[in-house]
Amino acid sequence: MMLTFFAEQHGYYMDQELMAESAGYVRDAFVMASLEQYAEREHLERILLDAVCDEPILYDEDFLKSIESAQRRRERYQKYKNEDYVPQPHYKREN
Numbered sequence: 001m002m003l004t005f006f007a008e009q010h011g012y013y014m015d016q017e018l019m020a021e022s023a024g025y026v027r028d029a030f031v032m033a034s035l036e037q038y039a040e041r042e043h044l045e046r047i048l049l050d051a052v053c054d055e056p057i058l059y060d061e062d063f064l065k066s067i068e069s070a071q072r073r074r075e076r077y078q079k080y081k082n083e084d085y086v087p088q089p090h091y092k093r094e095n
Helices: 002-009 016-021 023-033 042-051 061-065 067-078
Strands: none
Touching: 016 023, 016 042, 016 067, 023 042
8 A cells, every 4th residue: 555655646546456465475576575685576666566657547347347458467477376365363472
């Protein structure tokens, strides 16, 4: 959500549905980008270049029901689909 606010503050828009559908990929991309000297930032760049838009995306009923729109979204989201993302709780480790 903070990424969306940042993009909109600078005059761009985010495809929030792409980010939500690809949550596992996004998480993995952030992890890979933060590995200091071994960082692989290209994964994060790839999804952000697809998610950031010049024009707002209107998620109205006509857009969501449109077959052409659904097909385009499915193709666009498929390349980031690795598996269903299930958030895992964090636990405090015993010393």
